[in-house]
Amino acid sequence: MALKYRAPRGTNDLTYPSSEKFTAVVEAACGIMSLYGYQRIVTPIIESTDLFRRSIGESTDIVTKEMYSFEDRGGEWLTLRPEGTAPVVRAFLEQGLASKGLPQKLYYAGPMFRRERPQAGRFRQFFQIGAEAIGSRDPFGDAEIIAISDHLFKHLGLEGYSLLLNSVGCSDCRPAYVAQLGEFLTRVRDSLCVDCKRRADENPLRVFDCKNESCRQAVAEAPGIGDALCPDCTEHFDGVKRHLERMSIPFGIDPRMVRGLDYYTNTAFEFQFEGLGAQNTVSGGGRYDYLAEELGGPATPGVGYSLGIERLIMVIQAQGLDPFNPPGLDLYVAGAPGTDRDRLLxxxxxxxxAGVSADADTMERGLKAQMKQADRLRARLVMIIGPDELERGEATVRDLDRSEQWTVPIKQATPRVKDYLARAERPPAEDKDSDG
RNA sequence: GUGGACGUAGCUCAGUUGGUUAGAGCGCCGGGUUGUGGCCCCGGAGGUCGGGGGUUCGAAUCCCCUCGUUCACCCCA
Incomplete structure (x- = not known):
């Protein structure tokens, strides 16, 4: 409310059970990347500001207005990473990973930061998972990277998504195309909106994204990049499409799709979902064959993708698929009045x-309140120990799901509890949590 | 950075043309059951009505400013 300290704009607290669901989704995604032969890489959350300026591109939105950058006490400029690819490629070069054999197939998972106005599906701190295959230019690598998202979506039972594919060319054919497009835009400049006039100068490809009707009409006749690709790029693009077809992953070609990072070459792709609001891209990526060189290393091709976990969870929720049961406690140890608390603990x-997740009362509350707490913690069993039980060397064990209880000798309590837990299935708990 | 909508209890929200001690449901704490949760019943705690200023005899209610949230634009995960 009128609290003095609040989470910074665009950042979120995740509490139980949402926090556990979040973790489960991330783990599912990481599991699939392992399945594809990718190994986890963990890089710093801060990097030198220059790394991002050079890789993402000086004129991009990310670099010009969205980075959290600061000068540290030693006078060094650092930036909270706005994306994951540049740090991974930097680490690849710095750690000499090429010497471990190519291709290096690496995945990452962690928070990214961009200073934008938050809205549905957009945050200033958001969690991305992603993968990079560095070293090979084979179109199968592109298809494989694309397949990871598709595999994950199917694994989660999601539908209503589409894969959009494009090739943005290489350093041979793209500049020529951009020049050609720029020339075309100059001719129709009068019918473009103010934003598009700016785009025509800064990044002509972006004019295709405009929703303004007169702009759409104006660019309808514009030259397409498909016709401008060099033979090498065409062949590569055909290879990606062929592999996707053989993997039975449907896709659409969107010759107007451009991505906001300058390092992309050849393949660019996005997975978009229906009914997600304005931010409907859940996963996207592409090839970056000049990035390693740009960062001062040897020319090394690469391809990668990244996926927004918050957006993915939004889709899971929107589609009513939430198979995940937040884990509860195995056992709650409750004491009746007058019992020896030290013995309980x-x-x-x-x-x-012994590996049984367990908790006990530390608020000196009555048995009833302890039972209630056990219920809240979704404990499967409660062990009730009172003075008389202690005297007899017994404990009462109650199954909260079944409302049955029995006694066990305290000396055998641990193996008995473990044994019981290993059998009986848990009925699914009704879910009171709606946000994730 | 621009535009719209919205800020009342921990959560979701009522609050009649401005009128006296600001309400409900859920949640929380306790009791009904001197040792047993989830259902039911009873009681309790909890609110500078986002903040500041103004109009008025009187403001949660009207006006202005400000902060925040949210949706959209730009762009992206």
């Missing part, structure tokens, strides 16, 4: 050491 620790 001993049993608690014994259970934990």
């Amino acid at each position: 001993e049993i608690l620790m014994e259970m934990r050491r």
Whole structure:
């Protein structure tokens, strides 16, 4: 409310059970990348500002207005990473990973930062997973990178998405095309909106993105990049399409799709979902054959993608697919009035050491309140220990899902509990949480 | 950076043309059950009505400013 400290704009707190679901989705995605032979790489969240300026491009939106940059106390300019590819390629070069054999297939998962106005599906801190295959220019690598997202979506049971594909050419054919397009735009400049006039100067390809009707009409006759590709690029693009077809991954060609990072060459792609609001791209990526060179390393081709976990979770929710049950506690150790609490806590620790997730009351509350707490923690079992049980060397064990209870000798409690937990299935809990 | 919508309890929201101690449901704490959760019943705690200023005898309600949230543009995951 009128609290003094709040999470910064565009950042979010994730609490249980959303936090557990979030983790489960990330783990599912990482599991699939392992399936494709990718290995995790963990890079710093801060990098030198210059790394991003050089790689993403001086004139891009990210570099000109969205980076969180600061000068540290030693006078060095650092930036909170706005994307994952440049850091991975930097690490690839710095660690000499090429000597470990090519291609290097690396995946990452972590927060990214961009200072934009937040809206549905857009945050200032957001969580991306992604993968980079560095070293090969084979179109199969492009198709494989694309297949990861498709595989994950199908694994999660999602539908209503489409894959858009384009080739933005190489250093041979793209400049010629951009020049050709620029020339065309000069001729129709009068019918372009103010934004598009600016785009025509800064990045002509972006004019295709405009939703303004007069702009759309004006560029309808514009030359397409497909016709401008050099033979090498055409062949590569055909290869990507062929592999996707053989993988039975449907796609559409969008000759007007441009991506916002300058380092892309050849393949560019996006996965878009229906019914997501304005930010409907969940996953996207492409090839970057000059990036390693640009960063001062040997010429090394690469291809990669990244996927926004928050957007993915939005889709899962929108499609009513939430198979994930947040984990509950195995056991709650409850004490009846007058029991020896020290003995209780001993049993608690014994259970934990045996691998049983367990908790106990530390608020000196009555048994009823402890039972309620056990229920809230979604405990499967409650072990009730009172003075008389201790005297008999027994404990009452209650299954909260089935409302049945029995007694076990305290000395055998741990193996008995473990044994019970290993059997009986848990009924699915009704989910009171809606945000994730 | 630009534009629209919205800010009342931890959450979701009522609040009649401005009128006296600001309400509900859920959640939380306690009791009904001197040792048993989820259902039911009873009680309780919890709110500078986002903040500031103004109009008025009187403002949650009207006006201005400000902060925040949200959706959209730009662009992207």
